Amino acid sequence: MLTMSIERLNIREPDDVVRVRQAVRARATEVGLGLVDQTKIVTAASELARNTLDYGGGGQVAVEILNTGGRKGVRLTFEDQGPGIADVEQALLDGYTTGGGLGLGLSGAKRLSNEFEIHSEPGKGTRVMIARWK
Amino acid sequence: MDRIPILKLGSALLVTIQVELHDSLASALQDDLANSIVAHGAKGVLIDISGLDLVDSFMGRTLGMIASVSRVLDADTVVVGMRPAVAITLVELGLSLTGVKTALNIERGMALIRPADDTVSADADDEH
Numbered sequence: 001m002l003t004m005s006i007e008r009l010n011i012r013e014p015d016d017v018v019r020v021r022q023a024v025r026a027r028a029t030e031v032g033l034g035l036v037d038q039t040k041i042v043t044a045a046s047e048l049a050r051n052t053l054d055y056g057g058g059g060q061v062a063v064e065i066l067n068t069g070g071r072k073g074v075r076l077t078f079e080d081q082g083p084g085i086a087d088v089e090q091a092l093l094d095g096y097t098t099g100g101g102l103g104l105g106l107s108g109a110k111r112l113s114n115e116f117e118i119h120s121e122p123g124k125g126t127r128v129m130i131a132r133w134k
Numbered sequence: 135m136d137r138i139p140i141l142k143l144g145s146a147l148l149v150t151i152q153v154e155l156h157d158s159l160a161s162a163l164q165d166d167l168a169n170s171i172v173a174h175g176a177k178g179v180l181i182d183i184s185g186l187d188l189v190d191s192f193m194g195r196t197l198g199m200i201a202s203v204s205r206v207l208d209a210d211t212v213v214v215g216m217r218p219a220v221a222i223t224l225v226e227l228g229l230s231l232t233g234v235k236t237a238l239n240i241e242r243g244m245a246l247i248r249p250a251d252d253t254v255s256a257d258a259d260d261e262h
Contacts, residue, residue: 108227
């Protein structure tokens with residue numbers, strides 16, 4: 001798997017969520033994802049970026065264009081040094097929220113993506129990776 | 135701070151969301167709509183989202199809250215103009231938008247809102 005390009009964005013304030021969406025939209029277009037697939041990954045990115053901001057105390061995202069055997073994709077890795085998630089299984093349940101949201105961010109991002117990985121431990125921050133392939 | 139304009143359209147109020155709704159803008163919109171529903175005796179709120187290329191759970195929550203507050207104030211909420219890609223993504227995301235009606239366009243949206251003069255009239259049934 002080859003990383004064709006990688007772009008890192010800070011997520012420190014609400015406007016950054018917009019910037020992340022725009023960057024993901026641009027990369028998804030470059031890769032040639034159809035409109036629905038683009039919308040899915042940008043929406044997933046919006047959910048995860050908001051999580052990074054609201055729960056992670058801010059962080060960053062790495063936006064990569066991948067190419068494996070001619071098949072292109074977009075991979076996003078959100079990382080924060082926030083409190084971390086004690087029970088990841090619970091966090092992945094629809095409707096579970098610790099912040100008054102709808103509790104769809106993590107589970108939704110997982111449903112909207114071809115690949116999803118999460119690593120989180122209390123006191124060690126959180127890292128969420130999603131990927132969408134053409 | 136910029137606020138989203140609310141237009142009066144017959145017995146309904148029309149709001150067009152085209153910009154990113156951050157927390158304070160969403161709050162201001164909810165407040166302004168509640169005040170306008172009461173001030174104009176509006177029977178419905180039409181929210182035009184035809185300009186949105188995505189609806190995430192934050193927007194979904196905002197729409198749901200607007201619908202709930204409107205309901206309490208005896209008004210219907212209709213979201214109009216949802217793009218196909220947004221609809222597909224929204225369903226997969228798991229957003230149910232309960233309490234929120236949807237319509238393809240403003241005209242159809244207006245038809246979903248009860249008319250302003252929809253009151254029980256004893257005189258109409260009386261026969262003299």
